[in-house]
Amino acid sequence: MGKKKSASQSTAPPAPPGERTPAGDPDPGRRSLLHTGGRIALGGCGLLLGAGALRTAWPDLGQGGPARLSLGPRSDFHRGSLTYLPAARLFLLHDAEGLGAFSSRCTHLGCALRRSGEGLACPCHGARFDAKGRVLSGPPRRPLPWFALEVDGEGVLWVDLRREVAAGTSEPALAEGAAG
C-alpha cells in the first residue's frame, strides 16, 4: 500500500528564477531591482514636477532682450499716465516732473506685475507696490528698479536697461549723438 499525498504537498515543478512561486514569494534580487528602478523613476518625476512648479513661481528674473529699446514717440505718453509696455517689460510713468521707466517684474521672484487700483499687484505671492514701484506689502524687500531714459532728435523715447537710475521722474536727456 502506497502512502497518500497530503493536500499541502504540490506536484508542480519549481518556479524558474525571477518568477513568483505558487506560494507568492518573489525572487528577492529581482524585487530589489524593481524597487530601485521605481524609486529612480519616481524621483525623476518629482524633480520634473518641482522644476515646473519653480518655473511657474519664478517665471523670469531678468529684463531679457536688448539693452537699449525704443519706446515710441514721447508724445504718446500723456501727463498723468502710467503705461504698461509689455515688450520692454516696463511701466512708463509721466507725471508733473516728467517721465520715468521702471521694471514691471516683481523684485521677489520676478513675476509680471499687474495694475491694481492706484498701484501694482503681484499675482504670485500677493505683493503690492505703489505707482512709483515702492513696496507696500508682501515678500519683496526691494523697490522696482528704474532705468535711464533718453529722447532722440526725432522725439522718440529710448530706455537703457543697463543703466539703473534713482527712482523718480524727470525730463529725459537728449540721446548721445541725437540731432537737434
Ligand code: FES
Ligand atoms: Fe513673490 Fe511677487 S513674485 S510676491
